Amino acid sequence: MSNIDKDTADLLKTVTGLDMSAFTGAYNIRSNCMSLGRQSTDNVKIDSKTDNPGLDIHIAPGTKGEEVLIPACVTKAGVDDLVYNDFFVGEGADVTIIAGCGIHTETGEPARHSGIHRFFLEKGASVRYVEKHIGTGSNETKKTIDPQTEAYLGPDSYLEMDTVQLGGVSSSVRRTRGTVGDRATLIIKERLLTDGDETATTDFEVEMNGEDSGVNLISRSVARGNSYQAYRSNIIGNAKCTGHSECDAILSENGRVDASPELVANNRDAALIHEAAIGKIAGEQILKLRTLGLTEEEAEKAIIDGFLK
Amino acid sequence: MLEIRNLSFSAQGRTILNDINLVIPDGKLICLTGPNGGGKTTLAKMIAGVEKPDEGRILLDGVDIVPMDPTERARAGIGYAFQQPVRFKGITVRDMLNMAAGKDLTEEEIADVLREVGLEAGAYVDRAVGTHLSGGEIKRIEIATVLLRHSKVSVFDEPEAGIDLWSFNNLVRVFENIRDRRDNSLVIISHQERILSIADEIVMIQNGKVGLRGDRHTIFPRLLCKNDNCDPGCPRNANF
Numbered sequence: 001m002s003n004i005d006k007d008t009a010d011l012l013k014t015v016t017g018l019d020m021s022a023f024t025g026a027y028n029i030r031s032n033c034m035s036l037g038r039q040s041t042d043n044v045k046i047d048s049k050t051d052n053p054g055l056d057i058h059i060a061p062g063t064k065g066e067e068v069l070i071p072a073c074v075t076k077a078g079v080d081d082l083v084y085n086d087f088f089v090g091e092g093a094d095v096t097i098i099a100g101c102g103i104h105t106e107t108g109e110p111a112r113h114s115g116i117h118r119f120f121l122e123k124g125a126s127v128r129y130v131e132k133h134i135g136t137g138s139n140e141t142k143k144t145i146d147p148q149t150e151a152y153l154g155p156d157s158y159l160e161m162d163t164v165q166l167g168g169v170s171s172s173v174r175r176t177r178g179t180v181g182d183r184a185t186l187i188i189k190e191r192l193l194t195d196g197d198e199t200a201t202t203d204f205e206v207e208m209n210g211e212d213s214g215v216n217l218i219s220r221s222v223a224r225g226n227s228y229q230a231y232r233s234n235i236i237g238n239a240k241c242t243g244h245s246e247c248d249a250i251l252s253e254n255g256r257v258d259a260s261p262e263l264v265a266n267n268r269d270a271a272l273i274h275e276a277a278i279g280k281i282a283g284e285q286i287l288k289l290r291t292l293g294l295t296e297e298e299a300e301k302a303i304i305d306g307f308l309k
Numbered sequence: 310m311l312e313i314r315n316l317s318f319s320a321q322g323r324t325i326l327n328d329i330n331l332v333i334p335d336g337k338l339i340c341l342t343g344p345n346g347g348g349k350t351t352l353a354k355m356i357a358g359v360e361k362p363d364e365g366r367i368l369l370d371g372v373d374i375v376p377m378d379p380t381e382r383a384r385a386g387i388g389y390a391f392q393q394p395v396r397f398k399g400i401t402v403r404d405m406l407n408m409a410a411g412k413d414l415t416e417e418e419i420a421d422v423l424r425e426v427g428l429e430a431g432a433y434v435d436r437a438v439g440t441h442l443s444g445g446e447i448k449r450i451e452i453a454t455v456l457l458r459h460s461k462v463s464v465f466d467e468p469e470a471g472i473d474l475w476s477f478n479n480l481v482r483v484f485e486n487i488r489d490r491r492d493n494s495l496v497i498i499s500h501q502e503r504i505l506s507i508a509d510e511i512v513m514i515q516n517g518k519v520g521l522r523g524d525r526h527t528i529f530p531r532l533l534c535k536n537d538n539c540d541p542g543c544p545r546n547a548n549f
Contacts, residue, residue: 220398248398288395290379291357291388292409292454302408306400306437 004029004036007075011102015071015132018098027069028055033081044068044095054084054116061090061122072101077109077141084116089157091122100132103143103169110142118150121157121184129161135168139196142170149176153184155210160187165200166308167193173201180241182210190219191308194227194255204233208241208270217245222304223255234262237270247276250307252300310335311356311462311494316365318351325351326362327517333462336491338484340508340525341498342532348517349498350392353464356496357389358382369461388460392467392498394451396439402450403434409454425483426453427476444471452480456487463487464496469504481507505529 004012004020008031012020020029026044029036033053040046043063047056057068074081087097101113121127135143151159165172178186186206194200206215215235223229235243249257263272281303289299311333318326326348333339341349354360356367358379366373374382383389397405406422407413414422420430426449436442438450448471455463468484469477481503487495488507497504505511511528513520521528 282395284395285397287359287379288391289408291359291383291391292458293380293383293411294408295380302400302404303397306404307398309399 007104008073011073011104012071014134015100015102016069016098023069025067025069030072030083032074032076032079049084052084053082057087059089059093059095061092063093063095066095068095068097070099072113072115074103074111074113077105077107077111079111081113086118089121089125089127092124094126096128098130101145103135104137105141105143106138108141112144114146116148119159121153121159123154124156126158131163133165133169144171145169146173151178151186153180153186155182155184157184162189164191167195169198171199175203178206180206180208180210180213180215183212184210185214187216192221193308194229195224196227198227201230206235208237208243209239211240213239213241215243219247220307222250222252222308223257224252226254229257231259234264235272236264237272238266240267240269243272245274249278250304251280310370312368314366316355316362318362324517329519331512331519333494333496335494337509338488338495338507340505340511341496341514342500342505342511343514347515349514350466352514353466353498356464357387386461388455388458388463390451390455390465390468394447396447398437398439400438401435402438405438405450405454406457409457422453422457425456427479445473448472449476460493462494462496466498468497469499469501
């Protein structure tokens, strides 16, 4: 991957948290609509799609402990990148998938990345999916990241999605759809920070079709400056299942949050819970940290950093 | 030395503190006691800078700290353990202890301070200081944050609340050890005999005023008075 420029390398490091030169697993590095490098392993095959831009990633049944890396970067203004990636996870596999996108632009032209990911988990498969989004460079340039995720969880499977967007993205619409089978579990953790005039929309909809299926949605967000966030979640219990969603948001300065959680129970044995809290940082929290010697600004930063950790 | 001079405070038309005068000498353990609603917690908040008095001065080593905000007072040498500790989402026990110490503590240092308050580090250090901790657990972490600061004057507001007997005995020993080192002062608001019995001085705060005060050998027996014919100044006669 010697053809990677500095901006791309910096973004890759931020998005993946990995030293690419030491990475031995399967990967595909996408930058400005092109593949900069790809590697498959014995258990993880990565192939280009023939009908759309994007990848088919096949993870063999029984694969254990492998990491799959599928990050994307945009470093040129005016780029509008659209990619379709499908993950087919074989029976009993247990892997970590690291994706995410970074946009770095310096000129006035807008840049955008739309990643459409679909997950098909076979019986007993287990996946931890880590996705980080970030925008860097000029604040004058509009940077848009619109991820869409569809997850189909087979019997006894487990998918944990850990998604993070911590600033620099002008606009994002995150749409996630899940269908959860018998005894399968879907966990989605979202951490979101918006500032300035940024906007972010989160839209979760999960259908609990399997007996004893479970879902847990946890969203923590901070809206600063004049930013605006919209949160919508809908857990639909069509079988004996458990569903829980938790939406916590901290408002700072003129930040705004609009949260609309929904629960739909179509089965009398569906047990669904929602918790939500939106508000500014509690004054007593600031006060406690000030009695430890922190300034008001340091206290607020510590509280927000902890909240989003 | 901490000197409180002519301190008064009112809220919603009610006098909470009325011309309080008090001296906390260096290296002494002072217990504030008295009936609920008497003004003890308000006085503690005044010292920490959480509340501002209407009148009066609070001198730390001769410097009036009333104009200082809570951050400046903490840095000047005031420690304060809240009666009802604050809960946070996401901030871990380790984070809190590091912030209190002003540095990244070693695993051993964290284990030591948590042991002092009766907690086993491995079970707590990476847990959030939030709703999943019991009242007693979070109270002990609150106390640990103040112990770590080694402040010139540390104020503990009812440290016994919510703490089991074993941990409480341990905590009393910690307070005794600090007292015996005679380098920093402790102000402990308490109704507990065990804590009152280790005080150098007991001060009763009642109706916003300083009432009985003196060394524990003089005051403590009076607080425990069972004599139906005791003199009118006895705490019993003040519905204590």
